[in-house]
Amino acid sequence: MSDASRSLSLAAWLSRLEAAHPVGIDLGLERVAEVARRMGLLDAPLAGRVITVAGTNGKGSTVAMLEALALTHGMTTAAYTSPHLLRYNERLRLEGVEADDATLIDGFEAVEAARLDGEPVSLTYFEVGTLGALHAIARRAPDLAILEVGLGGRLDAVNVIDPDVAVVTTVAQDHAAFLGNDLEGIGREKAGILRAGRPAVLGSESLPDSVRTVAEELGAPVYALGEAFRREGDGEGWRFWGQTPSQGLTLVDLPDPGLPLDNAATALQALVLAEVPLASAACRRALTEVQLPGRMQWVGQWCLDVGHNPHAADYLAGRLSARPCAGRTIALVGMLADKDADGVIEALSSVVDAWVPVGLDGERARGADELAERLVARGAEVWHRAASPGLGAAWLTPRLAAEDRVLVCGSFFTVGAVLAAWRSRAQTDQVDTSFEGAT
CATH class of the missing domain: 3.40.1190.10 (Mur-like, catalytic domain)
Structure with a gap:
């Protein structure tokens, strides 16, 4: 060496x-x-x-x-x-x-x-x-x-x-x-x-x-x-x-x-x-x-989960159904190109009211536009599409009502990028990114 x-x-x-x-x-x-x-x-x-x-x-x-x-x-x-x-x-x-x-x-x-x-x-x-x-x-x-x-x-x-x-x-x-x-x-x-x-x-x-x-x-x-x-x-x-x-x-x-x-x-x-x-x-x-960031991790009204296949999405849907909210459930989703996006969308559709598809980077990347097309084809409501998870979270934050909740899912990269974006803005925007436990 x-x-x-x-x-x-x-x-x-x-x-x-x-x-x-x-x-x-x-x-x-x-x-x-x-x-x-x-x-x-x-x-x-x-x-x-x-x-x-x-x-x-x-x-x-x-x-x-x-x-x-x-x-x-x-x-x-x-x-x-x-x-x-x-x-x-x-x-x-x-x-x-x-x-x-x-x-x-x-x-x-x-x-x-x-x-x-x-x-x-x-x-x-x-x-x-x-x-x-x-x-x-x-x-x-x-x-x-x-x-x-x-x-x-x-x-x-x-x-x-x-x-x-x-x-x-x-x-x-x-x-x-x-x-x-x-x-x-x-x-x-x-x-x-x-x-x-x-x-x-x-x-x-x-x-x-x-x-x-x-x-x-x-x-x-x-x-x-x-x-x-x-x-x-x-x-x-x-x-x-x-x-x-x-x-x-x-x-x-x-x-x-x-x-x-x-x-x-x-x-x-x-x-x-x-x-x-x-x-x-x-x-x-x-x-x-026990704590495990990125698995049903609640940060205020945001739930972050790295689930990226239909089996994991079924589990997420069940957990969210057992925890109803008074407002809307919005999914901020970003997925790699080799994942079953249609299967994940189908599994979550019963508990999601609107979607914000986001793009990911890298050799296995899938763009927000492709995800949006799949969502629209299923009759889903697409609120916005963003080039990255961080940009999607930034767009969505001021548009949430107090009773709404957000599911961030689809990939480790999606959850990680949102956490990183929050961390970088924590001091100036006073974002609370403390871990509240998986509930």
Whole structure:
């Protein structure tokens, strides 16, 4: 590694990584496994226990609840997630705190040195980030490492590490260019994180048969929602029934975390199988305090959610229906070109009165005009179209009545851009961007 590389800032490293590989997504484990081997990441366990989480929706909330629950039980933790909303540092949390620049840079330097140690290996932005995070986690050797799959499962860089417990939250159509449109095939890809003889936690009652088939072929014990574990009730006071390898476990009078309760139950079951002795008081505290920006995050009359496929939009519609408002519901929506915009629009139409489509930047961008055309074709009321989420939010803000509410959705980029725009104007416009919790 050159002296120039050692002096790079985090921003410079990220710019360099974005330009280093010919394509942004290049599924496969051969290259990343070779560099992981050179880094020594495969020589010893990454942490006391490793839980890997895959799925189309619900990964982020499951990871957040796993982390919160582990912390309240006194465990040392590391959590790796993607993508981020505002800062790259969000992707790696150590003891519940975002990694600092120095930790991330140290990881990038370690990856760079290893990939050049012998025949050079080309890595994507995500692959370098994943290996850098694994380097930081291995140096900490926490009690529990929680790893979120970026895309798919079987060929995702995270899958270079063998988990002690594997979780599949949901399976739906998304990333069709890489995973296809066949749910059974997508299920097999997600199930690629399962390991022989190690527990597989299935966090949905409507997973394709292929997920369980892969588990059975591997001899991985299956703990499925609605079978080995379940939850009863909605909102405050719900109950969890779980299963250890030898006996049952019941937790009652649990608080509503403001996140999907199926995912909360899944997190509890995964921790049980990771041999964490759950205490009722600690579980209640964790579920009360857990926060996940960008998932049903309320900032005043604005609700921000990164949901970007029909399955996620159905969940959003249900949550909004359960929380009626006296005014209008306006959706500020921006989506990437490879997402099912028509499906998302259809899922939200029953709870949205008017729309503000916005454009996104980048190689997968979709313009506001295209979204507007799809909305108009469905008979939807389009109030305004804007070139960016920030401009859309700025146009909409002074036109809202006190009883109105806004749903910001369609992409991590949409939510992140609105949050960034608010942050940049917070001092001059006195915008309150405090996190009010997911409700």
